[in-house]
Amino acid sequence: MDFAWTPDERRMKAAAVAFGRERLAFDVVTLDAEGTFNREGWHRLASFGAAGFPIPRRYGGAEHPVPITAQALEGLGYGCADNGLLFALGAHLWACALPILLFGTEAQKERYLPALARGEMLGGHAMTEPEAGSDVAALQTTATRKGEGYVLQGRKVFVTNGPVADVLLVFATVDASRGRDGLTAFLVERGQPGLHVERTVPKMGLRTASMGELRLDDCEVPASNRLGEEGGGLALFSQMMEYERGLILAPALGAMERTLERCIRRARERQQFGRPIGGFQAISSKLVEMKLRLETARGLLYRFAWLKQQGRSAMFEASLVKLHVSESWVQTSLEAVQLHGGLGYLTETELEREVRDALGSRIFSGTSELQRELVARSMGL
Numbered sequence: 001m002d003f004a005w006t007p008d009e010r011r012m013k014a015a016a017v018a019f020g021r022e023r024l025a026f027d028v029v030t031l032d033a034e035g036t037f038n039r040e041g042w043h044r045l046a047s048f049g050a051a052g053f054p055i056p057r058r059y060g061g062a063e064h065p066v067p068i069t070a071q072a073l074e075g076l077g078y079g080c081a082d083n084g085l086l087f088a089l090g091a092h093l094w095a096c097a098l099p100i101l102l103f104g105t106e107a108q109k110e111r112y113l114p115a116l117a118r119g120e121m122l123g124g125h126a127m128t129e130p131e132a133g134s135d136v137a138a139l140q141t142t143a144t145r146k147g148e149g150y151v152l153q154g155r156k157v158f159v160t161n162g163p164v165a166d167v168l169l170v171f172a173t174v175d176a177s178r179g180r181d182g183l184t185a186f187l188v189e190r191g192q193p194g195l196h197v198e199r200t201v202p203k204m205g206l207r208t209a210s211m212g213e214l215r216l217d218d219c220e221v222p223a224s225n226r227l228g229e230e231g232g233g234l235a236l237f238s239q240m241m242e243y244e245r246g247l248i249l250a251p252a253l254g255a256m257e258r259t260l261e262r263c264i265r266r267a268r269e270r271q272q273f274g275r276p277i278g279g280f281q282a283i284s285s286k287l288v289e290m291k292l293r294l295e296t297a298r299g300l301l302y303r304f305a306w307l308k309q310q311g312r313s314a315m316f317e318a319s320l321v322k323l324h325v326s327e328s329w330v331q332t333s334l335e336a337v338q339l340h341g342g343l344g345y346l347t348e349t350e351l352e353r354e355v356r357d358a359l360g361s362r363i364f365s366g367t368s369e370l371q372r373e374l375v376a377r378s379m380g381l
């Protein structure tokens with residue numbers, strides 16, 4: 001067992017931290033209040049290669065091994081305070097570009113991956129529906145065969161990047177009577193007749209990532225836009241969720257470290273009752289717990305990255321990562337507000353935004369309750 005970072009991993013993280021600090025130093029308070037997609041940030045992330053971190057070089061990506069991708073994402077999360085922008089990146093990478101890489105035909109890879117990897121196209125996925133949230137197999141969007149293609153019909157909600165995406169991975173059923181065996185994935189491009197963005201949905205946090213509700217109304221797609229086999233949608237979704245649950249919160253490790261360092265500074269500098277507040281055990285204990293959460297989150301996330309780099313299945317580990325990192329991020333952000341007292345409650349100190357951003361992570365990519373169910377099942381319960 002070797003816990004040391006390789007020189008490449010260290011270099012990548014340092015470069016990502018520096019890039020985040022220098023090129024992604026936005027006025028996030030204003031962007032958050034406006035609640036619009038940080039497109040300038042997206043272009044800059046793309047110029048750093050982030051839109052194609054795990055994509056092979058022959059498709060225009062950086063071809064980083066999984067642990068280096070994770071290090072780069074953690075570094076960006078540390079250097080850049082715009083959690084929403086990095087969430088949009090995660091949705092693009094893990095729920096669109098990666099499934100195309102894993103399941104696409106050569107023609108699909110050549111059509112989409114270079115543009116996605118260069119950030120000229122932004123991706124996302126549309127699985128959730130008004131009546132199908134945690135229970136994805138209950139989805140009602142239909143894909144009916146017509147000639148050489150399919151006609152998609154249905155509604156999708158909570159679609160990250162939905163209003164601004166150039167290509168979406170849309171899940172539908174080719175035969176509702178087959179239940180989960182009918183689920184099938186399709187690539188639907190922006191501007192495709194029948195794909196309508198009903199509205200951009202305002203939300204609590206991660207507000208620089210755009211979220212939309214979509215309607216598919218007689219949306220005709222050629223069979224060449226089906227990703228994977230007919231009926232193979234659930235298996236595809238599970239594999240993409242394995243990566244998403246394992247890696248979408250890598251930037252949150254950086255955010256947690258950034259918050260912890262800020263709290264340590266404050267605990268040293270803020271004097272009350274004639275001494276630094278860090279001298280009170282109630283405060284220092286919070287900092288110790290923050291550190292413990294950060295290091296255990298790192299352990300789980302990088303073990304996941306290592307397993308995937310070995311080509312091994314890591315479904316169970318992915319659920320543990322998702323559950324632990326999201327809960328840790330929420331707890332650390334809440335404690336940071338408390339430790340800063342009244343200042344923590346002010347919008348301008350940017351700590352309350354961290355709480356709002358973190359809370360979303362307990363819901364997307366499968367809620368914390370669902371992850372607990374999955375972990376329990378994998379333990380034979």
Ligand SMILES: Cc1cc2nc3c(=O)[nH]c(=O)nc-3n(C[C@H](O)[C@H](O)[C@H](O)COP(=O)(O)OP(=O)(O)OC[C@H]3O[C@@H](n4cnc5c(N)ncnc54)[C@H](O)[C@@H]3O)c2cc1C
Pocket residue numbers: 091124125126127128132133134135157158159160161206360363364365366367368369370373
């Ligand atoms: C910020 C954000 C981004 C998102 N991005 C996308 C996206 O890009 N694409 C997309 O398709 N979807 C996206 N979603 C939707 C997300 O995947 C769903 O919100 C999530 O799966 C939960 O579904 P639901 O909201 O319908 O809640 P429900 O499934 O109705 O759950 C409600 C409550 O019941 C609990 N519950 C449900 N089933 C069980 C169970 N078996 N055991 C225990 N408790 C259970 C849940 O944990 C939750 O607390 C996003 C959501 C958020 C918040």
